[in-house]
Amino acid sequence: MAIQLLFDQFHRYSDQPEDGVVIPVSLVSGGLLVTTHAAVDTGASVCLFSQETALMLGLDLERGVPKLLGTLAGPLEAFGHEVTLEALSLTVQSVVYFARYPGLSRNLLGRQGWLRKLRLGLVDYESLVYLSRYDS
Amino acid sequence: MQSVAHPHTEVQVLLTEEANPDQAGEVWRAVVLQMPHLKAEGESREQALSAIKDLLSQSVRHAEVITLALANGGDTEETLVNAAPAENMFEGKFAPSINPPDPTPSAQWLREHSTEFAGQYVALDGDRLIAHSANAAEVVAAVRSTGLRAVFFTLIPPADALPFAGF
Numbered sequence: 001m002a003i004q005l006l007f008d009q010f011h012r013y014s015d016q017p018e019d020g021v022v023i024p025v026s027l028v029s030g031g032l033l034v035t036t037h038a039a040v041d042t043g044a045s046v047c048l049f050s051q052e053t054a055l056m057l058g059l060d061l062e063r064g065v066p067k068l069l070g071t072l073a074g075p076l077e078a079f080g081h082e083v084t085l086e087a088l089s090l091t092v093q094s095v096v097y098f099a100r101y102p103g104l105s106r107n108l109l110g111r112q113g114w115l116r117k118l119r120l121g122l123v124d125y126e127s128l129v130y131l132s133r134y135d136s
Numbered sequence: 137m138q139s140v141a142h143p144h145t146e147v148q149v150l151l152t153e154e155a156n157p158d159q160a161g162e163v164w165r166a167v168v169l170q171m172p173h174l175k176a177e178g179e180s181r182e183q184a185l186s187a188i189k190d191l192l193s194q195s196v197r198h199a200e201v202i203t204l205a206l207a208n209g210g211d212t213e214e215t216l217v218n219a220a221p222a223e224n225m226f227e228g229k230f231a232p233s234i235n236p237p238d239p240t241p242s243a244q245w246l247r248e249h250s251t252e253f254a255g256q257y258v259a260l261d262g263d264r265l266i267a268h269s270a271n272a273a274e275v276v277a278a279v280r281s282t283g284l285r286a287v288f289f290t291l292i293p294p295a296d297a298l299p300f301a302g303f
Contacts, residue, residue, distance in 0.1 A: 017299075018297075018299045018300065020300055024239035024243065026234060026236035026239075028234045031285060032285055032286070033234065033236060033237075033285060033286035033287075034286075034287060034288075034289050035236055035237065035239050035242070035286070035287070035288045035289070036288065036289050036290045037290050039300075041302075043302065048303075050291070052257060052272035052276075052289075052291065053289065055272060055273065055276050056259075056272075056275075056276050056279065056287070056289045069303075071302070071303035072301070072302050072303055073303060076303060080226075084231050084234050085228075086233060086234050086236055089233070090230075091230065091231045091232060091233050091234060092228040092229065092230060092231060093228060093229055093230075093231040094226065094227065094228025094229070095226045095228070102272065105291070105293065105297070105300070106300060106303075108303075112226055112227065112228075113226060113227065113228045114228065116227060116228075117227070117228050117230065133230065
């Protein structure tokens with residue numbers, strides 16, 4: 001049985017394997033807008049950004065909702081903040097998490113707050129990611 | 137009218153008791169002074185307080201503040217509010233576009249300069265480098281000094297960065 005999915009848009013990401021499925025994402029909070037890169041990570045339960053991104057957004061990091069995240073390297077402390085997030089023309093207002101400590105090497109777009117709002121297609125061979133709102 | 141303030145609390149609520157023009161009797165109104173769009177009312181002081189607590193719980197940003205201070209007849213009363221964010225805020229909701237700048241010029245700049253600035257944070261306005269440093273705070277300070285409200289900001293991985301296999 002063939003299944004057909006329709007998408008509103010696609011994005012070609014870097015074809016370098018070490019880069020991951022990285023797309024541009026913009027965050028807004030308090031009138032400041034920061035565009036950065038984040039990896040689409042279907043294995044991440046939440047969206048996670050670096051402490052430095054929070055700093056650039058002007059967030060008072062530790063006044064967010066604390067959350068301890070499990071990682072391959074052990075627990076990671078983070079704080080949730082409500083932001084508006086736009087990636088590839090899809091805009092969501094949701095809670096994303098920021099690492100408590102500096103040096104996070106990669107921002108992640110995970111399930112809660114982002115992926116669960118979307119229909120996602122991936123053809124890694126062609127470095128193409130397809131996106132739509134889940135309800136479109 | 138009850139004016140509500142406390143020097144050690146993060147939220148100040150103004151509670152007022154006024155004549156209700158629609159019905160006989162009084163109505164209590166509660167306004168969060170720091171967030172005047174948050175208004176609630178009830179037939180009693182307790183109802184107004186409960187309604188404002190519900191509003192506070194609708195947003196994680198509002199949940200950052202957990203203490204309401206109330207004054208009643210000169211006596212100060214503090215009420216701790218469990219302003220847990222609404223569950224739907226964690227799931228997210230669709231919102232209007234924030235109209236971010238086109239990231240293409242910044243991405244092109246990164247492709248051309250990633251070797252030169254490896255291991256550093258960079259802030260860009262389109263394809264214009266605003267600041268760069270291994271110290272993110274220095275980059276943030278430089279951006280603030282320009283007055284820019286929108287920037288492209290990222291860490292360029294060091295040249296010897298290992299392949300990523302998840303956190």
